[in-house]
Amino acid sequence: MTPEPSRVLVVDDEPNIVTSLEFLMRKAGFETSVVRDGDGVLAEVERFRPDLVLLDVNLPGQDGFSVCQALRAAGWTDLVVVMLTAKGRPAEVTRGREVGADAYVTKPFSTRELVAQVRALLAGGS
């Protein structure tokens, strides 16, 4: 029996990025779902039960930092959170780690490196 594919939730409000990310994740063999604002994330996580979230920082509604904090506070401690951001200041990277993110990827990023990193994180987590 083949193992069930891993699930990746893409949270971003920029349509171009979402298109690429969804395409890439599917091609990499993951099941995907998309949320376009911060406030809808918790409900979609409850429903879709992803293994990993690609979480943008700048979102309508709650920002990515708050979403990550809320996910951890709600008990989603095993869920892998990869924060994606156009911000890249050292203080922000540190804040991401402080609120419970597993990785922090600064835009623009190489798609190949992102896919490799997601694979590695999921492999490490299972």
Place this chain on the structure above:
Amino acid sequence: MGAETLVAVVVALVLTATTGLLWQERRARAATVRRLTADVRLLLDANAEHRLAESGPAGLADLAQAVNDLAGRRASAERDVAHAAASARTEIEQERNRLAALMADLTVAVVVCSPGGRIVLYNAAARALLADDPALGLGRSVFGIVDRGLVAHALDRATDGDVRGHVSTVLRDDRLLQVRLTPVRGADADISGFVLLLEDTGRLRARQRHEAQLRTLAEHTRASAGGIRAAVETLLDYPGMTAQEQAQFLTIVAEESARLGEQVQGWATAAAGTGDRDDLLADVRSEDLLVVLARQLERGAGAQVSLPDPPAMDQPWVRADSHALARSLEQLAGRLRDTCGVARVALSLSPVDGHARLELAWTGPALPAAGLEAWLDEPPAGGVAASSRQVVERHDAEVWTGASADGTAYVRLLLPVSQAGAGSAPAMTAASESRPEFYDFDLFDLPEQARSWQDRKLAELAYAVFDTETTGFHPDAGDEILSVGAVRVLHGRLLRQEVFERLVDPGRAVPAASTQVHGITDEMVRGQPVLEEVLPVFARFCDETVLVGHNVGFDLSFLRRAESRTGVRFTQPVLDTLLLDAALHPDHERHSLEAIADRFGLDVLGRHTALGDALLTGEVLVRMLALLQQRGITTLGQALEASRATQQARLDARLYGS
């Protein structure tokens, strides 16, 4: 003897006795009056506590009592006046000390000047900025630092209503300083002085470099974006191109995208760089920061604050504007108190990934994100010209709110830590601890018009007290100066912060005999500047001062000898503490520096270095100035005259015997 005769005799006897009694009484009265008069004189002129004997003939005793009452009242009135004067003096002194302390802690270089351009006050930052420059000194003309014309121009503009003049100037050693000049207005709106803020344009240059860097980045970013756009549009418009052509354009897109990414990283780095250069951020010890913040929260917001014990930062220095931060946190604590009923908070700092995490924690519900935003946008308060959001941005900080599992809620701030290892900060602290006397407010009251040297008051003059060490006693036989040390005396104070000390390469061997005196060896002076380099700087140190030395003729003979080759002439008046001592104490036989120091009870440690001897001579001079004043020698002319007279007396004594 008849009855008439008897009567006559008795009458005569009675008359004689009465007259004698009257005469005696009058004499006694006269003596009492004389005594009373003498007593009143004593009371008036010498001893205010003296009181008159309230005895003697009636009337005079009453008078004595009345005089005593009057004296009592006068004494009490004098005590009141003295008390009022003393407390006024103390208050002024405290004001000055507060101002000096405040200035000492500023990181911006500040120089305060009288209207005529005399330096009245400068701070440690100014001293640090103009490290070795003798132009910076109390009572010195600021035009040694800033061009007179530029200052006049800025003051004119200020008088015309321009609030802040703005001038730039070039220093002698080619260092460019940016100078900002602000006039100080007196009660009558006249300009009663001005304040200069000095900035090393090293920083200015860095800023210009930074701007140039941003311009370059913008150009490159446009170029890359243009390349991508052209390639993508070509791909879209010509779907029929060959696979090879398609691959070519896709490669262009990939390459330009990668380049664009690098450029964006460059922007981020450049932006972070400006944050580091924020002048208002200073290196603060983390314990100090916590104490400052706690005090503000307690005083400003009435919060009860607990601090970690012991403080747990291994990197003890944080880069922060502690005042702005304290005001921000005060607003936050006020908001917590009003909206969540929080009265007790805990403050802590912990190291996190090269940052300092400042946490304000409390037991209770978390502050909702909206509350955090409202705090960040609250209008500025308490003399801080920025909202908390601006304060956070200036610190390049991250701020967020949350709650821990144990029921404590928090607001956390990630602050930058000091990059330079706070190397400069301890030096500043040390400087302000020793509280150097970088100010002299009496200079404000000094008449600016130049009087001739002769009539200048000794108490108002600036002195450069100096000493030299030499290879021997004979400048005409090839002996040379090995070191020069000097210190300034102003308004009867030895300015220990304003000293000059240089070793000089004599261009010849140092005789072993002289090394035994001053300890200077060939190795010590080899490679040091030569006299031609040292004397011009020393002359600037001595500018507008009276030169003072002990047995100064010896040192002057070396300076005069060097005039032709150094081009430096010392034309100012000269006082010799040896001659002054002879004038003050003609009965003492010994006038050596040791003997005088001993008489004044001065410590002679550190002697026989040029600076050590200059400092001791300076101490001696300060005491002599007070004694000269008592002898009625108050002007430079009188002091020079007294010196000349003693010199003549000493010469005569040597020539003819005394």
